[in-house]
Amino acid sequence: MAKIDEIARLMTEEINDFKKSVEKLAELNIKLSQTRIKPDLDDVKNTLTKNLEEQNKKQERCLNDLQKVVKRTVDSQEQPRWLIISKLSLVLLSLIFVFYSLFKISSIPDLEKAAYDKGQEQVLTHVKKFLSENKEASHIYNEWLTKSN
DSSP: OHHHHHHHHHHHHHHHHHHHHHHHHHHHHHHHHHSOOOOOOHHHHHHHHHHHHHHHHHHHHHHHHHHHHHHHHHHSOOOOHHHHHHHHHHHHHHHHHHHHHHHHHHTHHHHHHHHHHHHHHHHHHHHHHHHHHOHHHHHHHHHHHHHHO
16 A cells, blocks of 8 residues: 555656646746747848848949940931932942943953954955055065965
8 A cells, every 4th residue: 555655645746746837837828928029130121221232233333334325326426318328329330330340341352353353354455455456566475475385
């Protein structure tokens, strides 16, 4: 029996300790529910502020670059339509002249041959006429021809 009394006493002590622990937990739960938690947002605010400043600087740089591009575009020199048409006409006429000149230059050998043939025919006609009108010159020419062959 002594053992049963001892076990009962130990169990009673354990139950009392458990009750005390439960009461402490209940008190802590009440204190925690009444306590206001205030998070420290200073680091988050500092980071966000720094990022916002960097973003503002980047945006300002982009705006400045965009303004420069707009200014260059507005200040660029625009050519009137009549000037463009004049330039294109001049280029077209130059190309036509170049191709016409090349065509004429390529036909020069044909012209030279025709002129040579015409000149040769005129010389032969002239010599034949001369020889037919001057019998003595014709006789001398024929002697010369027979000697040279």
